[in-house]
Amino acid sequence: MARPGFSILVCPDPELIKQQVRRLLADGGFDRRVHFGDEGLDQDFWTDLGSPGLLGGNKALVLRRAEKLPADQVRSLTPQLGGFNDACWPIFCLEGPWEKKKPRIPAHWKKEKFWSVAERKGWLWQSPGLDRAGVERMAREWAEARGITVPRELAREFSSRLPPDAAAVASELDKLELALGERRELAREDLDLLAPPEEGLEIWAVLDALTKGQAGAGVWREVLRHRTSSESLLFPLLAGLTRDARQMWMILHGENPGLPGWLADKKAPVAKRLGVAGLRRLFRLALEAEVRVKTGEMKEEQALQHLVSDLGSLASAPGGRG
Structure with a gap:
């Protein structure tokens, strides 16, 4: 399947953004370059956008926190995204908070022509972040991938002890895996290792x-x-x-x-x-x-x-x- 000319990722959870970038680039062959929107588009960004990757290969240009870009810099991207660049795959990550389950996207992004192109061609990915079902899925997939049995009576309590934040979930599960060692069944006392709810x-x-x-x-x-x-x-x-x-x-x-x-x-x-x-x-x-x-x-x-x-x-x- 041909890659998109560019991609726009909209999600308030930075870890889910990173996971989606990894999924997009899973086939390999891309020299990844990361920039940050709250630092503005400097000369290094424009050089990366216009030049081939390492040793002449393909390049993935990832712009994190892209919602922080001012309107004039977003506007300056439009001519660059008007055609397909074989050597560079721009990926824009808008990571601002959502309101009432809808993304709060800056108006100056949505009014640019490339935004409607991304919507029409399916180059726009959106996720509100982890809900409880997503946390349960992460916990279940973690256990299945490692052959760890979670007794039915502990399953709901296990997932409920994990916060709806992908990076925090991953950190807690790493800690739990280290504590389990060679054991392959979760016990109730293991849940005490998980961090308590946020103080306050x-x-x-x-x-x-x-x-x-x-x-x-x-x-x-x-x-x-x-x-x-x-x-x-x-x-x-x-x-x-x-x-x-x-x-x-x-x-x-x-x-x-x-x-x-x-x-x-x-x-x-x-x-x-x-x-x-x-x-x-x-x-x-x-x-x-x-x-x-x-x-x-x-x-x-x-x-x-x-x-x-x-x-x-x-x-x-x-x-x-x-």
């Missing part, structure tokens, strides 16, 4: 509900009820709250918070609903609770009650949602 996720989930106006202080009390009573609740809660607020502040300002892509995408709508004013209020509430305890103004239990009450009214406060 339940706090983020409550903030999500609060900013949607779906919950009040009662939901915080429910969260706290499930935590162990043998240790202080206030300071672990403050640590999780400030961590989530810091991550959402970075997301709101276009910075990388160091989270898996799937989790950053989940937190982004909450950050937008809170806005700058709401996030500042989160930091202030956490600081006030800490100061009240350390100055002796309140005991931990009292400060905790005040914090829960204040957070419960966060969404309805003037300016509290940005």
Whole structure:
């Protein structure tokens, strides 16, 4: 089958993007060159686009994070993609987040003629990333490829312990394979080796509900009820709250918070609903609770009650949602 003149890959999961590139180039014979859209199209990119591969062979020119390219640079690609280049296969990877299961593609990409050509000829590949079914499939294929038996009673728990992020899944499965050694059957205690859910996720989930106006202080009390009573609740809660607020502040300002892509995408709508004013209020509430305890103004239990009450009214406060 003849290769495409160029390919466009649209997916928010970088690992799935890499896997798709590997599938496209599986037949071999391509000298792969990788560039990044957030660095712009420099002279090395244009040289790679216009010259043959190593020793005169074919070349695959992969542009990662292509959604970061400004409109004028996307426009400059159009003349280059108007004809078939035997020596070079351009592959453009748009890795921005999706919204409501649809890709958020920059308008200046879609208006270029080569985009409609890719759609018409089937040169456009799109994937929303891993869902739970995709995670289950990865876990099943991993076990089958290695001859590892997963007892039926463990299968669902096994896949549910894996995050919907392909790179994270691969990392967890590599760790599990190393621990299994020569054993070929998964045991329940092996699942304890898998990473726990992202710290602060339940706090983020409550903030999500609060900013949607779906919950009040009662939901915080429910969260706290499930935590162990043998240790202080206030300071672990403050640590999780400030961590989530810091991550959402970075997301709101276009910075990388160091989270898996799937989790950053989940937190982004909450950050937008809170806005700058709401996030500042989160930091202030956490600081006030800490100061009240350390100055002796309140005991931990009292400060905790005040914090829960204040957070419960966060969404309805003037300016509290940005």
